[in-house]
Amino acid sequence: xxxxxxxxxxxxxxxxxxxxxxxxxxxxxxxxxxxxxxxxxxxxxxxxxxxxxxxxxxxxxxxxxxxxxxxxxxxxxxxxxxxxxxxxxxxxxxxxxxxxxxxxxxxxxxxxxxxxxxxxxxxxxxxxxxxxxxxxxxxxxxxxxxxxxxxxxxxxxxxxxxxxxxxxxxxxxxxxxxxxxxxxxxxxxxxxxxxxxxxxxxxxxxxxxxxxxxxxxxxxxxxxxxxxxxxxxxxxxxxxxxxxxxxxxxxxxxxxxxxxxxxxxxxxxxxxxxxxxxxxxxxxxxxxxxxxxxxxxxxxxxxxxxxxxxxxxxxxxxxxxxxxxxxxxxxxxxxxxxxxxxxxxxxxxxxxxxxxxxxxxxxxxxxxxxxxxxxxxxxxxxxxxxxxxxxxxxxxxxxxxxxxxxxxxxxxxxxxxxxxxxxxxxxxxxxxxxxxxxxxxxxxxxxxxxxxxxxxxxxxxxxxxxxxxxxxxxxxxxxxxxxxxxxxxxxxxxxxxxxxxxxxxxxxxxxxxxxxxxxxxxxxx
Numbered sequence: 001x002x003x004x005x006x007x008x009x010x011x012x013x014x015x016x017x018x019x020x021x022x023x024x025x026x027x028x029x030x031x032x033x034x035x036x037x038x039x040x041x042x043x044x045x046x047x048x049x050x051x052x053x054x055x056x057x058x059x060x061x062x063x064x065x066x067x068x069x070x071x072x073x074x075x076x077x078x079x080x081x082x083x084x085x086x087x088x089x090x091x092x093x094x095x096x097x098x099x100x101x102x103x104x105x106x107x108x109x110x111x112x113x114x115x116x117x118x119x120x121x122x123x124x125x126x127x128x129x130x131x132x133x134x135x136x137x138x139x140x141x142x143x144x145x146x147x148x149x150x151x152x153x154x155x156x157x158x159x160x161x162x163x164x165x166x167x168x169x170x171x172x173x174x175x176x177x178x179x180x181x182x183x184x185x186x187x188x189x190x191x192x193x194x195x196x197x198x199x200x201x202x203x204x205x206x207x208x209x210x211x212x213x214x215x216x217x218x219x220x221x222x223x224x225x226x227x228x229x230x231x232x233x234x235x236x237x238x239x240x241x242x243x244x245x246x247x248x249x250x251x252x253x254x255x256x257x258x259x260x261x262x263x264x265x266x267x268x269x270x271x272x273x274x275x276x277x278x279x280x281x282x283x284x285x286x287x288x289x290x291x292x293x294x295x296x297x298x299x300x301x302x303x304x305x306x307x308x309x310x311x312x313x314x315x316x317x318x319x320x321x322x323x324x325x326x327x328x329x330x331x332x333x334x335x336x337x338x339x340x341x342x343x344x345x346x347x348x349x350x351x352x353x354x355x356x357x358x359x360x361x362x363x364x365x366x367x368x369x370x371x372x373x374x375x376x377x378x379x380x381x382x383x384x385x386x387x388x389x390x391x392x393x394x395x396x397x398x399x400x401x402x403x404x405x406x407x408x409x410x411x412x413x414x415x416x417x418x419x420x421x422x423x424x425x426x427x428x429x430x431x432x433x434x435x436x437x438x439x440x441x442x443x444x445x446x447x448x449x450x451x452x453x454x455x456x457x458x459x460x461x462x463x464x465x466x467x468x469x470x471x472x473x474x475x476x477x478x479x480x481x482x483x484x485x486x487x488x489x490x491x492x493x494x495x496x497x498x499x500x501x502x503x504x505x506x507x508x509x510x511x512x513x514x515x516x517x518x519x520x521x522x523x524x525x
Contacts, residue, residue: 017195018236019082020046020162031235033259034075035245047160048075049082054158056083059138061113063088063167064189068112070094070103070121070128073243076142076151077222080116081171081232086194088167092174092184093223096120097488100127102182106174107132109382110184116151119143168194171232172381173225175323181431184381185323200237202229205329205346206292206317208263210237214291217264218243219252220424225323226296230265239263249274253285263292267424268300271308272454282311290315297424298456299412302339309336318342320410322398325349325373328410341409349373350395353404358392366413369402370395418512420449422457427491432483436461436493439482441469444502446512447493450519461493462515464502471498 019042022029027043034040056067067089071077077093084091092110094103100123107115107128115134117125122145129139129148141148168190174182190197200210208214216234218241220227231241242259244251247270255261274282290312296319308316314332320342321327328351330343345351352360353367361367372395380386390396399419402412420427429447436445444464449457463479465471476496483492503511 018199020086021195022236022238029240031240032075032078033240033242035073035243040075045075045078045082048079048155049086050160050162051155051158052079052083053087053163055154056087056089056114057163058158059114059154061087061089063165064090066090066092066110066112066172067114067116068092068094068103068107068110070096070115070117070125071142071222072096072118072120073218073222073245074118074142076116076118078231078235078241081222081228082235084169084171085199085232086166087163087169088165088189088191089169090172090186091169092172093228094174095221095223095488096124097490098124099486099488100124101131101486102488103128104131106182106184107134109182110172110174114138114140116140116142116154117145117148119145122146122148166193168192168197171225171228173323175426183383183386185378186381187376187378200233200235202233203237205348206263206294206319208234208237208292211239214239214262215259215289216241217252217255217259217261219247219264219266219270224297224424226321227265230263230294234263249277250281253277253282253287256287256290257285260289262289263294264290266293266295267297268295268304269298269423269455271295271300271304275304275307275311287312292317294319296321297426298421305335320412321371324378324396324398325371327371330409334409338405338407338409338411341405341411343410344408345371345410348375351404351408351410352395353402354392354395354397363404363406366401366403368397369400369410369412370397372396418448420447420457420459422449422452422459422490423455425490427459432459432461432487432491432493435483435486436463436479438486439479441466441475442479443467444504446502446510446515448512448516450516459491459493460519461496462499462502463496464499 023042023046029042030039031042031045032040069080080091092112094106103124115129119141125145126147136147139148140151140154142151170187172184172186174184216231216239218231222228235241242255242261293312293315294317309332316332318330318335319327327346327349328343329346330341334343335341350372352370354360354370355367370392400412402410404410418429432447433445436442442463443466446462448460450460452458469475480493480496503514
């Protein structure tokens with residue numbers, strides 16, 4: 001969902017194009033409020049981004065190279081984004097909940113030449129850098145991490161002037177690969193100046209205009225594709241950012257009220273927690289400034305969405321897309337008219353439904369949902385097979401099933417076959433199953449999502465014990481402890497059941513739906 005941001009859209013009120021031009025035109029304007037409440041002007045953020053470019057170039061990075069960050073929401077993250085965007089570099093944001101080996105895989109696979117990490121994640125960052133054989137000279141710490149160079153030294157002594165040979169860079173997010181390993185979504189560099197692309201145009205899809213009194217609240221981790229996409233686009237069209245580090249429902253309401261925030265990106269789990277607040281608490285904050293509370297990343301239960309619309313009004317809007325691109329968009333009015341829809345195609349994209357023989361299906365027929373964007377393509381980094389597999393011509397799919405109605409509205413009827421979505425985060429069973437199978441007492445394993453009242457789904461493991469190992473509570477605990485050492489907390493199975501024999505066909509295909517069904521009895525799968 002990233003290259004859409006380059007799309008142009010005629011607008012007589014368009015501000016100077018991109019953050020850098022705006023910083024030159026109005027250097028004293030506040031553009032960011034960090035999680036501690038400190039205000040940053042355009043000139044301060046601009047200077048930091050320029051210094052980082054010079055520092056990275058001094059470290060040996062040139063156009064087309066990548067660098068990785070393991071950072072919380074904060075100024076350093078936005079500085080990295082702006083530096084990559086004007087230096088022709090790939091920024092690789094890493095989920096800081098991952099383990100050292102998981103981070104090491106991304107650092108190595110992306111060929112990141114520099115790693116910038118926060119001291120909060122020092123242990124995993126150190127393990128990742130060691131496993132990826134990253135030289136000590138190319139490890140930088142925000143705060144104190146033994147063996148890492150303090151981040152300020154990367155900027156120290158560097159000029160605050162814009163770099164020479166400015167050229168547009170990209171973010172390279174990582175998503176699942178065919179083997180369960182994450183794969184980078186890599187888009188070709190255009191070679192253009194940053195100002196030659198309208199970097200905030202993406203938000204026009206949702207009716208969000210440049211300046212116009214808008215304030216964007218970043219209430220989820222910036223390592224998520226959409227969160228950084230929305231925040232970056234907002235910054236480029238003149239919207240001040242208000243950053244949250246650790247989200248809580250009451251603090252979100254306080255920030256909306258205090259800063260008169262107008263738009264944000266959310267996931268349904270956040271709706272659920274907001275609605276769980278006492279009525280007195282909810283009423284004590286003014287949220288009438290909100291114009292666009294745009295949610296995606298996971299299905300939203302109908303009763304939750306109706307309750308949010310009743311509370312926040314018609315600012316509650318929905319989109320369907322993926323890290324690879326998008327997509328569809330539904331206003332509150334659309335959804336109330338057609339409950340359950342995720343919307344109609346974006347102006348810069350096209351939706352289609354195909355059957356298993358690659359035949360395009362008419363309205364009303366269920367099939368695999370495909371999307372096409374007119375802003376350019378992408379490839380999965382080092383995974384040509386996956387790149388080819390998910391295409392029909394210029395259309396791509398992430399494996400969801402759905403139906404288009406006569407009016408072009410998309411309704412999703414099923415999820416990706418195996419993917420678990422917990423709290424808006426994608427979790428891929430193949431990786432977890434591989435860890436389970438590395439335990440000597442496990443003969444076979446399956447992982448899938450089961451219902452969770454708050455998160456939507458939680459991770460469930462079903463295991464066939466190896467010969468000589470009797471199923472028991474002690475064995476289940478031992479296998480779960482084994483997972484704890486190798487998987488991030490959000491990926492670990494919360495519970496584990498044993499099965500006498502895994503349901504597989506003679507060719508070895510696992511009938512995972514048979515395992516899921518008892519847990520989803522009475523609900524739509």
